[in-house]
Amino acid sequence: MPAANGTDISCEESYALKRDQTDALRDFKARFHLNPSKIYMDGNSLGVMSRDAEESLQRVICEWRDLGIGGWLEGNPPWFGYAERLSESLAPLVGAAPHEIITCGSTTINIHSLTATFLSMTKNRRVILMDELTFPTDRYAVESQLQVHGSDPRSNLKTVRSEDGYCLDEDVIIEQMTEDVGIVFLPSVLYRSGQLLDIEKLTKAAHAKGIFIGFDCAHSIGAVPHSLSDWGVDYACWCTYKYLNSGPGGVGGLYINQRHHGSGPALTGWWGHKKDTQFDMNNTYEPENSAGAWQIGTPHLFSMAPLAGSLALFTEADIHHVRDKSLQLTEYLMYLAEERLSSYGITIKTPRRKSQRGGHVALSHPDAIRINEALKASGVIPDFRYPDIIRLAPVALYTGFHDVWKVVDVLTSIMNRESYKAYKKTRKAVA
Ligand SMILES: Cc1ncc(COP(=O)(O)O)c(C=O)c1O
Numbered sequence: 393m394p395a396a397n398g399t400d401i402s403c404e405e406s407y408a409l410k411r412d413q414t415d416a417l418r419d420f421k422a423r424f425h426l427n428p429s430k431i432y433m434d435g436n437s438l439g440v441m442s443r444d445a446e447e448s449l450q451r452v453i454c455e456w457r458d459l460g461i462g463g464w465l466e467g468n469p470p471w472f473g474y475a476e477r478l479s480e481s482l483a484p485l486v487g488a489a490p491h492e493i494i495t496c497g498s499t500t501i502n503i504h505s506l507t508a509t510f511l512s513m514t515k516n517r518r519v520i521l522m523d524e525l526t527f528p529t530d531r532y533a534v535e536s537q538l539q540v541h542g543s544d545p546r547s548n549l550k551t552v553r554s555e556d557g558y559c560l561d562e563d564v565i566i567e568q569m570t571e572d573v574g575i576v577f578l579p580s581v582l583y584r585s586g587q588l589l590d591i592e593k594l595t596k597a598a599h600a601k602g603i604f605i606g607f608d609c610a611h612s613i614g615a616v617p618h619s620l621s622d623w624g625v626d627y628a629c630w631c632t633y634k635y636l637n638s639g640p641g642g643v644g645g646l647y648i649n650q651r652h653h654g655s656g657p658a659l660t661g662w663w664g665h666k667k668d669t670q671f672d673m674n675n676t677y678e679p680e681n682s683a684g685a686w687q688i689g690t691p692h693l694f695s696m697a698p699l700a701g702s703l704a705l706f707t708e709a710d711i712h713h714v715r716d717k718s719l720q721l722t723e724y725l726m727y728l729a730e731e732r733l734s735s736y737g738i739t740i741k742t743p744r745r746k747s748q749r750g751g752h753v754a755l756s757h758p759d760a761i762r763i764n765e766a767l768k769a770s771g772v773i774p775d776f777r778y779p780d781i782i783r784l785a786p787v788a789l790y791t792g793f794h795d796v797w798k799v800v801d802v803l804t805s806i807m808n809r810e811s812y813k814a815y816k817k818t819r820k821a822v823a
Contacts, residue, residue, distance in 0.1 A: 411793035430772070434775045444702060448704075452693050485636075487621055491650065505646075509656075530608050580750075607627075615714070627648045627649065627652070636703070766806045
C-alpha cells in the first residue's frame with residue numbers, strides 16, 4: 393500500500409526507520425524530557441514537559457523570588473497581561489483573532505461560564521443539545537447551569553445517541569436541532585474513539601436554524617488546526633495540558649466569537665474588567681470588549697507560564713505540519729494494528745478517514761484493562777478508558793515512526809504470549 397510520502401508502507405522495522413530519517417519535525421523530540429526507557433503514548437491525556445516549558449515556568453518562579461509583587465509590571469513579560477499575550481501564539485492554533493480568545497480557568501469552569509452566557513441569550517429556546525459520548529464533566533456542568541437557570545435537565549437537556557457506542561453521525565445531530573433547541577454543545581474530537589466532528593458543517597446547520605453552537609476542543613487543540621472564527625462557531629473551550637503540554641492541571645482557555653463580545657459574560661469578576669481602569673476599584677463593572685472579559689479572577693501564573701514556552705514550539709513547527717505528521721503517524725499505527733493485531737481480536741474504533749480523525753487511535757478488546765497494564769509493564773505509556781478502550785497518541789512533536797513500530801511490536805508480543813492474563817481486571821483510581 394503506498395504511504396503518504398510515496399514509499400510502500402510495510403510492517404518491516406526498516407520502513408519505520410526510513411520514515412524517521414525523512415521526518416521534517418524529528419528534531420523537536422530532543423526538546424522534550426522523554427524517559428529513554430519508555431515510549432510515551434499518552435499525550436492526549438497529559439503531554440510531556442518540554443525544556444521550553446520548563447524554562448518559561450522557571451522564569452516566573454525566579455521572578456516571584458526576585459521581584460515579589462513587582463512581577464506584575466516588571467516581569468519579562470509582565471504578569472499583568474500575560475494571558476492576553478498568550479493569545480497571540482494561540483490564535484493560529486484555533487483560527488481566531490487574538491481578541492477572541494483568552495487563557496483562563498479550566499475546561500469545566502469555562503463550560504460553566506460560557507453555558508451561562510449563552511443561556512442568558514436564549515429566550516424561548518431553552519433546550520441544550522449534547523451527545524451521549526461527551527466527556528462527563530461537560531454534561532455535569534451543562535446540567536448544573538440549566539438548574540441554576542431554572543430549567544429541569546431531564547426535559548431541557550437533549551442527548552444525541554450513538555449507533556455503535558463509539559462515534560457520532562453529524563446528520564443525526566443535525567436532525568436533532570429542533571425548534572426548541574437554543575444551544576448545541578459538542579466535543580470537537582470524541583475523547584474515547586478519537587472521532588473528529590465536522591465543526592464547519594455542524595455550525596452552518598445550527599446557525600441556519602437560529603441555534604448557538606459551542607465546542608469542547610480539549611482533544612483537538614494542538615493536534616488539529618481549527619478555523620473557529622471563519623466557521624462562525626459561537627464559542628469554544630479547551631485545556632492546555634494534553635497536546636499543548638502545559639503540565640498537570642494547566643490552565644484552560646476559551647474562544648468567543650467577536651459578535652458576542654458586547655453581551656459580556658454571565659459570570660463576572662474583576663479580571664474581566666477593562667484593563668486600563670481595573671485598578672480604579674470602582675463598584676461598576678465595565679467588561680473588556682474582548683474574550684478577556686470572560687476572565688474571572690487573578691490568573692494562575694504558575695500554570696500559565698509553562699504554556700508560554702510550549703507555544704513557542706508550535707509557532708516554530710506550525711500546526712499544519714504537526715497535523716500532517718500526526719495523520720501519518722495515526723495512519724501508520726492503524727495499518728500496523730490491522731496487519732499485526734486483528735487476529736488477536738483487537739479492533740480499531742477510530743474512523744479511518746483523515747477528515748474524521750483527531751490525534752489518537754482507539755483500540756478495543758474485551759481485555760483492554762489487562763492489556764493496558766501489560767503495556768505499561770513493558771515500557772509503553774498508553775491509557776485505558778472503561779470498559780474496552782486503549783488509547784494510543786503518537787504525538788507529532790515527540791513521537792517517531794519507529795516508536796509506533798515498537799509499540800505495536802510490544803503489543804503483538806503481549807497478545808501472542810497472552811502475558812496480559814497475569815494482570816488483574818480491576819481499574820486503578822486514575823485510568
Ligand atoms: C473532552 C474533555 N473535556 C473536559 C475535560 C476535563 O476538564 P478539566 O480540565 O476541567 O478537568 C477532559 C479531561 O480529560 C476532557 O477530555
